[in-house]
Amino acid sequence: MLAVVNLQVHYGGIAAVKGISFAIEKGETVAFVGANGAGKTSMLKALSRLLPVGTKGSIRLSGEEIIALPTHRLIHRGLALVPEGRGVFARLSVAENLAMGAYIRKDKQEIAGDLERVYALMPHLKARHRQLAGTLSGGEQQMLALGRALMGRPQLLLLDEPSMGLAPMMVHKVFETIRAVAAQQVTILLVEQNAKLALETASRGYVMESGRITLTDSSTNLLADPRVRQAYLGE
Amino acid sequence: MDIFFQQIVNGLTLGSLYAIVALGYTMVYGIIQLINFAHGEVVMFGAMIALSVVSTASGSGFPPLAAVLVGILAAIPACMTLGYLLERVAYRPLRRAPRLAPLITAIGMSIVLQQVAMMIWSRNVLSFPQNLPVILYEVAGASISALQIAIIGLCLTMMAGLAFVVYRTRLGAAMRATAENPEIARLMGVDVDRVIAATFVIGAALAAVAGLLVGIYYGLAHYTMGATLGMKAFSAAVLGGIGNIPGAMVGGILLGLVEALGAGYIGDFTDLCQYGIFDAIFQARCADGGNLVLFGSNYQDVFAFVVLILVLVFRPSGLLGERVAERA
Ligand SMILES: Nc1ncnc2c1ncn2[C@@H]1O[C@H](COP(=O)(O)OP(=O)(O)OP(=O)(O)O)[C@@H](O)[C@H]1O
């Protein structure tokens, strides 16, 4: 599904992602964990071409090289990113935000069906569908951003810290939703501070440290690994 | 009282024209935070092209209304092309440059377009063929011309059409999404460059119609006409809250009214003879109902800039604009 070779991101002279390579199979859920500043967000932004990437690397999506494509073309090819923090359109209503999620789609009836499914997952959003998204609570905005991404029916879903700033109940709800999406064979790349939750959700994981992948294994092995337990599980 | 209604009608006519031009400024500002100083020149090109076409058509025997229609049909696509080229050639290459760069470029493009117009149409004031029948209606002591009614009606229709596009269509949703956060709009699959180009093209189409209407209303066109008109429409956009589409409509109409009423009454208000305190000094001038007017209606153009300054001092976000802090 996704094959990345030697991906690099620089901010001015400073390297944030120092040539990482990895691959994700179709239908997999893979976690990326790492400390603050490890380069996880930079990697996701580079994958979705919101950041310029070094020309030497390669990003293949379903076998096709996409490193030179603009962001909006990638979205048409089934990629979706739920960005870190609140990426909702504050001055658009909840319903308009969800409609923007389906911007690339033309199948009106199926969109309506998907909208009902999203509202069923997030009933509190349905009650507020005419409200401006900027007036939602932080957690509700996070849910809206996730729901909006689902409206595009992505094949590869990139999630940047979906649990950030959420109360435990909401975190539970978000991850329940993620598992439900994963069960529908959507490939998921999950970046999370909450390493335990991320690894319990994913089948395998990568550990990032200062712009490099330093460890990769199945989730079970990573959760048992003393280095991971010490650095990311607080033991 | 008669003059009051008369000036309301005149103000609504002017104001709806300002509103249409102000929309062009505000839409572009809303989406890329650029004050497109060349927008007034797009209006001027609309007027000039329309004038040439209407004159030619009239000369070759078209009935007056048909000639105007042909003029509009020629000016709209021409201005749309001009708006597209402006964005493509002058502004897009500077998308990632510091904000001052496109701003200065906009001023430069405005000068370039004026000079080009001067080379094509000469530096003379050109007059529109005066062959539209003049029909006047008397309402409440004011006389309203059919032309004024047509201008107000057409402008309101265009505003309604634009509101429909912006708030009810897929392109409009993409425009509003891009205006708010281009990066997230990209993530929705929006081709942001195309949406920005579309914004320029729509603004230019409105400008074309405004140019033709202004030309017919005043009966003339000149290569510098876009400068004053543009500054006034820009003031109207700021009055309504730059970047805010309903704001530009409200600001335009309000500015037209302020201008018309101001022009209608400034002579009376600045007639020193009516204030007793000056009697001793101006005895001779004021005797037998004489007057000594400080500012006449020729000061009409000043009002737009007084309004602009007042808004910038007391409410920089404009009437309908959100407070600046909200767009952090
Ligand atoms: N716009 C920027 N300009 C300069 N440096 C940046 C920029 N964005 C990120 N960086 C730097 O790049 C490095 C990686 O940042 P990044 O946001 O990718 O980390 P992260 O792994 O997502 O961290 P977190 O878990 O805190 O979200 C950091 O050292 C950060 O300071």
Ligand SMILES: [Mg+2]
């Ligand atoms: Mg991050």
